[in-house]
Amino acid sequence: MSYQSVLDFWFKELSANQWFAKDDDLDKDISERFSKLHYQASLGELSHWRNEPKSALAEIILLDQFSRNMFRGTPQSFAFDSLALVLAQEAIRRGDYKVYDAIEFDFMMMPFMHSESVLVHEEGRPYFELSNNDNMKAYEQKHLDIINMFGRYPHRNEILGRISSQEELDFLTENPGF
Secondary structure: OOOHHHHHHHHHHHOHHHOOOOHHHHHHHHHHHHHHHHHHHHHHOOOOOOOOHHHHHHHHHHHHHHHHHHOOOOHHHHHOOOHHHHHHHHHHOOOHHHOOOOHHHHHHHHHHHHHHHHHHHHHHHHOOOOOOOOOHHHHHHHHHHHHHOOEEEEEEEHHHOOOOHHHHHHHHHHHOOO
């Protein structure tokens, strides 16, 4: 299976509404079609994809987005975030983002948004400002605000076996959709 199959699936087969929806059938479809490729990426066996901007983006999407579908509700859904972040950081250093269209650019930036590190969010800030998507900028700011408040994403606590503070529990009650 090629990197193009990842990009075609994500950007052509799926609608924008499906990217962030909780959909058991979609999660199953992604698992069935891409689990082998995801496993290869998790082992570093797709490093040759990093030689070109589009294939590098496909590896980022595999590890950042597909993980969330394939392992929804489990610690594994976040287990590949650090690797996806490193790949996104490399893509920025190489200048790959200059050849991405607006939507591709936003998905390259997702690992920065998913990080629980303020430093990583600050590193990504100038690149988020390059986005043509005002919603993307607003979501990044919302994510950064949460990290600044709690030092982590409270909605991950239960899945990751972390104990929530009362402030985090209050936040989750007030923000159930996050």
